Amino acid sequence: MDTPTTRPQADDLLAGPRGRRVLLEFLTGAEQPTDPDGGFPLSRAVGTVADDLDPQRDRRARYVRIVSDGDDAAGDDGDDPGTTSAAPETSETPETPDTPEAVARIIADALAAGPPLPDPTAESLDSALDLSVNAAMYWQEPDGYDALAAHPAVREALRPVAEHLAASPVTDWWWSTPDLTDQWSVSWGRSDADADPVPDIPPEKRAANLRDWSAETRAAEQRYDTGPERRRAPEDAPGGNWWSLPLWCVPTSSRRWPGSAGPSDPVQALFIEDRWEDDFCAGRxxxxAESRILEITGADDWAALCREFPLEVTWSYxxxxxxxxGRDSREAGPWLVPDWSQVAQEWDAVHLTVTGYxxxxxxxxxxxxxxxATGTAGTTGGAEAASVIGGCGPDVTYWLA
Known part of the structure; x- marks a missing residue:
């Protein structure tokens, strides 16, 4: 479906790595077995080429999709290239999927031949979003599935899937402001129903935490901004922070996931980048009242926030x-994050919509x-600043004040 309403929303889902990964996971998750051995040719093609594109293909993938009733798994070890044929067949010889362009053709043929894509459900979207968020990693190159979905031919082949999801009433809330009548905070490491409510952080403590965070971020930048660090190749630069928000400094909340049988767990407990804990306790x-909430609906909103409240992290990040x-700040220009202690002077909270994420x-x-930091736009030579949204979650509101 392509209407004046769905086209810009479909563009939102195609704009970033996490959205494209949702589309790819939804499409392969909806596939029905079509080849004679009962396998999943589209999923097999996606897995084969994604494995070839994976910069760390020698490691065993953390997340795999089973593509047949046998022992094959997409992206498992790359030993079985697999073959597939488009439906309907365009030649007598099945196409061997060895390029992103070949996968794009298989996707286009599968969507054209049918059956139609199933209507999105809370369960199918839960699975696709979970796989996408879990695959968000900032300390290594994008994996093969992200690389495949970013290819222009595959991205365009996924457009009908984006339009399908954007047209569904099940995803309407992905573009919405926070539901202030249904907000839940999460405390990790506790799961018993009788646990105490999630403790709040008083406004005075939030302000102090944010000041400390900004000061520590500046101090880290000064430590990293040294001669030896500037001379190192980017791949040899020491690791450091990768998250863009002051995690654990302020309360966070989200609505409950709107499941088919009624609301379930809070969204921020279901979809976590770099998940390190499973047990949690949720409290309302x-x-x-009358909170000033800034909406982050995409890259432009984030860029505007960094431009208005810049905090330089060129060397520490x-x-x-x-x-x-793949961007080296030594040559391309500075990295920025918002100075959250300053943001809190203007806004009580910042909400990242699902599609913004x-x-x-x-x-x-x-x-x-x-x-x-020098008070001039960019750096020497007029290089442009940039930023990354890392460590955040879809539909999460960060209560700064």
């Missing part, structure tokens, strides 16, 4: 963000016209 969060974006997380976001 009551937002302050260089090593990590080079891995995920899908469109903008794990990608390089240009910040034209930003003023760096």
């Amino acid at each position: 969060f009551t937002p302050p 260089r090593g990590e963000w080079y891995e995920v974006t 899908l469109a903008a997380a794990t990608r390089c976001i240009p910040v034209p016209g930003a003023v760096g």
Whole structure:
């Protein structure tokens, strides 16, 4: 479906790595077996080429999709290239999927031949979003599935899937402001139903935490901004922070996931980058009355926030963000994050919509016209600043004040 309403929303889902991964996972998750052995030719093609594109293909993938009733798994070890044929067949010889262009043709043929894509459900979207968020990594290059989905031919082949999801009423809330009547905070490491409610952080403590975070971020930048660090190749730069928000400094909340049988767990407990804990306790969060909430709906909103409240992290984030974006701040220009202690002077909270996350997380976001630490736009030679949204979650609101 392609209407004036769905086209810009479909563009949101295609704009970033996390959105494209949702589309790819939804498409392969909806596939029905079509070849004679009962396998899944589209999933097999995706897995084969994604494995070839994976910069760390020698490691066993953390997340695999079973593509047949046998022992084959897409992206498992790359030993079985597999073959597939488009439906309908375009030649007598099945096409061997060895390039992104071949996968794009298989996707286009499968969508044209039918059956139609199933209507999105809370369960199918839960699975696709979970796989996408779990694959967000800032300390290494994008995996093969992200690389495949980013290829222009595959991206365009996924457009009908984006339009299908954007047209569904099940995803309407992905573009919405926070539901202030249904906000829940999460405390990790506890799962018993009788646990105490999630403790709040008083406004005075939030302000102090944010000041400390900004000061520590500046101090780290000064430590990294030394002669030896500037001379190192980006792949040899020491690791450091990769998250863009002051995690654990302020309360966070999200609505509950709207499951088919009614609301389930809070969204922020279901979809976690770099998940390190499974047990959690959720408690209702009551937002302050008449809160000033800034909406981050995509890369442009994030860039505007960095431009208005810049905090330079050119050298302290260089090593990590080079891995995920391929951009070296030594040559390309400074890295910025928002100075959250300053943001809190203007806004009570910042909310990252689901599509804001899908469109903008794990990608390089240009910040034209930003003023760096020296008080001038960009760096020597007029290089442009940039930023990354890392460590955030879809539909999460960060309560700054």
